[in-house]
Amino acid sequence: MIRGVLLAVLGLVAGINNVCADDDMDQLKAQIIQVVKEQELEIYSEAMKEFQNMDTDGDGYVSLEEFVHFQSYGTAEQKEQAYNAMDGNHDGKLSQNELWLFIHKRMKALK
Numbered sequence: 297m298i299r300g301v302l303l304a305v306l307g308l309v310a311g312i313n314n315v316c317a318d319d320d321m322d323q324l325k326a327q328i329i330q331v332v333k334e335q336e337l338e339i340y341s342e343a344m345k346e347f348q349n350m351d352t353d354g355d356g357y358v359s360l361e362e363f364v365h366f367q368s369y370g371t372a373e374q375k376e377q378a379y380n381a382m383d384g385n386h387d388g389k390l391s392q393n394e395l396w397l398f399i400h401k402r403m404k405a406l407k
Contacts, residue, residue, distance in 0.1 A: 336403065343399055347392050357389035 350358045350366040358366075364375045382398040383390050 339399065339403070340396060343395055344392060347395055357391055358395075359389065363390065 346366075347358060350362050352362050352365075353359075360376060360379050363379045364372060367375050367378075370378070379390065380386070382394055384394045384397060
């Protein structure tokens with residue numbers, strides 16, 4: 297979401313290129329891109345904390361049961377659909393890498 301807002305800002309900034317000097321515009325764009333990168337790191341950090349909270353048995357994976365128990369919103373069917381969308385290799389175990397890949401793909405789609 298934040299990425300989408302920042303990219304919209306970049307679009308607006310691009311529209312005022314004729315008002316600002318090129319150097320100023322390049323610096324502003326670089327600052328906005330840096331904020332996006334920092335936000336990605338924050339999202340990754342939060343996602344990994346949530347993963348650890350969901351992994352109640354400490355095996356390094358989140359089972360469907362752990363995921364359903366942890367999620368407070370959605371129906372059981374919606375939770376299962378979300379879990380299956382994240383379980384990239386469909387082995388019934390959600391790994392940290394699968395969770396991060398899912399988040400990364402979703403964020404990339406916002407570009």
